[in-house]
Amino acid sequence: MKLTKGQKVFNVVNFFLMLAVCLITVYPLWYTVIASFSDPLAVSTGSVTILPVGFELASFKKVFEMDNIWTAYGNTIFYSVFGTLLNMVLTILGAYPLSKRRLKGRRVFMLFILITMWFNAGMMPSFLNYRDLGLYDTRAAILLCGAIDTFNVILMRTFFENVPDSMEESAKLDGANDWRILLNIYLPLSVPAIATVTMYYFVGRWNSYFWSMLLLKDQSKVPLQVLLKKLIVEVSYSVNEAVDMSATVMTEQTIVYATIVIAVLPMLILYPFLQKFFVKGIMVGAIKG
Amino acid sequence: MTPTAGKTRTQTQRFWHSVLRDKHLYLMMIPFLLWYIIFCYKPFGGLVLAFQDYKPLLGIEGSEWVGLENFKTFFTGPFFWRLIRNTLLLNIYNLIFGFPVPIILALLFNEIHHSKLRTVVQTISYMPRFISTVVIAGLVVNFLSPSSGIINTFIKMFGGEPIYFLTRPEFFRPIYVLQGIWSGAGFGSVIYYSSLCSIDTELYEAVMIDGGGRWKQIWHVALPGLLPTIAIMLIMQIGNLMNVGYEMIILLYQPVTYETADVIGSYVYRLGMEQANYSLSTAVGLFNGVISLILVTSANFVSRKLGDVSIF
Structure with a gap:
């Protein structure tokens, strides 16, 4: 098909707009990477813009030498892996029964969980609840906090509802009970769904900081994001407020960039795999209400 | 025994029969419901x-009841209007400037006919969704730094005076x-893009046969096709007018910018966690929760009335 002149112009304009979108999205991340490798002096005088100036691994070396980074990294992996596991077990155990139209009281149970999306007790009552349960400053609190996301329950339930009933009926005839049917029939059929919801939980766990910050006092238990909050935000403010740029202040800034790189790296490596699932999830969530 | 009584008995029996079945x-749901x-x-x-007037040492049983005193303190306090104003304004600005961006992005993505290129652009634009609040805040703080931030480097390049943005309300x-x-628009476009994909391509062709160009196609086919989704997303966002991402705000604000930056969520956090004023913090949170509940449920009600698609 021949393109008219107007269409050609449109395509060119659109191409440049898209290029701009990509640049705006990528540049902050690109800058962080090049700044972390650059000479601290060049970064602090603002001469690093498109390519690294000098090449130094000193900032990374400093970051790797900090013990608390590794502890926090380990904690994040622990919370993300076991937290997501707990998320999935609870979510599946709730979503599967709720996907059965024959279940008596299904509407009541649905209302029971939906209410929590519209109204919650708020920060202080929730915080005091953790404290009263003896969970303050424990790893268990971080695992239990946000162990179910109602939105994900609804997603999972929608997926289960789409599995044809005939599968269940034939298994019932063979004498299988509901646990067996869930494990042997529904779970294998819902692998894409399970992957999607797992990703949602995992990314959420990896990136969350707020409740970990509230619930943990012991620095050896904090996840990476809480430590990063200290390093990135607080150090950066102190750099900004420094009257004269001493050598230590300058290196602090490239250390901040190096820390960001290390913190974001796993997500960016996983990203191409994750994003497909994310998109799938949002579409299912939108179709069904 | 009357026939109705017999019927009710079989109904109850049937109920218990299916519960037993x-x-x-039900057993599966126990841990779920317990949580x-x-x-x-x-x-x-x-x-x-x-x-x-909650005192941690006295506990809930021993603390004094003060009725609506905490709410009165909040409503008549110096921060009430400032918090309401900041919360609403941040949301309204988001609505005006932020809300259209994913829609425009989706329309432009839809106009890329080279499918590989489109996938690449979309994949890149979703990326910030995977970056945590803390890291984004760190990027903002560093980029806006008066001494070495890239933004101020550009300002200096063009002969301007560096500005310490984060201390200016x-x-x-x-x-x-x-x-x-930056962090949400790309991924936000997914929902619009997926409704664009469901538009019948014959509609575009019809416009083309009538001599309409790309703009005509967008205006007469794509945009009307998006309207139901736009309406629902808009209603949802209006339902959340009283909720702001305070987790981000507490990373970016400083006492000098409280004037424009302090919102209800961040105030609740500061009162409770930093000043240990549990009662007032709870009262402010409850006030916010009730208003949000009213807004969200009315938004949901409207969207259900409007069409069969609703988010929740």
């Missing part, structure tokens, strides 16, 4: 704090809205 399903009871419903009891709202667009 599905006993394993909701312990972590979502039990804290509701803590809301009594809002009506007390007038810049807080644009900064907040812009970081929100």
Whole structure:
């Protein structure tokens, strides 16, 4: 098909707009990477813009030498892996029964969980609840906090509802009970769904900081994001407020960039795999209400 | 025995029969429901704090009841209007400047006919969704740094004076809205893009046969096709007018910018966690929760009336 002149112009304009979108999205991340490798002096005088100036691994070396980074990294992996596991077990155990139209009281149970999306007790009552349960400053609190996301329950339930009933009926005839049917029939059929919801939980766990910050006092238990909050935000403010740029202040800034790189790296490596699932999830969530 | 009584008995029997039949399903739900009871419903009891002068040493039983005193303190306090104004304004700016961006992005993505190129652009634009609040805040703080931030480097390059953006109240709202667009617009376009994909291609062809160009196609086919989704997303966002991402705000604000940056969520956090004023914090949170509940349920009601698609 021949393109008219107007269409050609449109395509060119659109191409440049898209290029701009990509640049705006990528540049902050690109800058962080090049700044972390650059000479601290060049970064602090603002001469690093498109390519690294000098090449130094000193900032990374400093970051790797900090013990608390590794502890926090380990904690994040622990919370993300076991937290997501707990998320999935609870979510599946709730979503599967709720996907059965024959279940008596299904509407009541649905209302029971939906209410929590519209109204919650708020920060202080929730915080005091953790404290009263003896969970303050424990790893268990971080695992239990946000162990179910109602939105994900609804997603999972929608997926289960789409599995044809005939599968269940034939298994019932063979004498299988509901646990067996869930494990042997529904779970294998819902692998894409399970992957999607797992990703949602995992990314959420990896990136969350707020409740970990509230619930943990012991620095050896904090996840990476809480430590990063200290390093990135607080150090950066102190750099900004420094009257004269001493050598230590300058290196602090490239250390901040190096820390960001290390913190974001796993997500960016996983990203191409994750994003497909994310998109799938949002579409299912939108179709069904 | 009357026939109705007989019928009710069989109904109850049938009910218990099906409960017994599905006993394993109910068993499965126990841990799930317990979590909701312990972590979502039990804290509701803590809301009594809002009506007390809570002292941690005395506990809920021993603390004095003060009725609506905490609410009165909040409503007549110096921060009430400032918090309402900041919360609403940040959301309204988000609505005006942030809301259209994913829609425009989806329309432009839809106009890329080279499918590989489109996938690449979309994949890149979703990326910030995977970056945590803390890291985004760190990027904002560093990029806006007066001494070495890249933004000020550009300002200096063009002969301007560096500005310490994060200490200037007038810049807080644009900064907040812009970081929100950067991190959310790409991924936000997914929902619009997926409804664009479901538009019948014959409609585009019809416009083309009538001699309409790309703009005509967007205006007469794509945009009308998106309207139901736009309406629902808009209603949802209006329903959330009283909720702001305070987790981001507490990373970006400083006492000098509280004037424009402090919102209800961040105030609740500061009162409770930093000043240990549990009662007032709970009262402010409860006030916010009730208003949000009213807004969200009315938004949901409207969207259900409008069409069969609703988010929740």
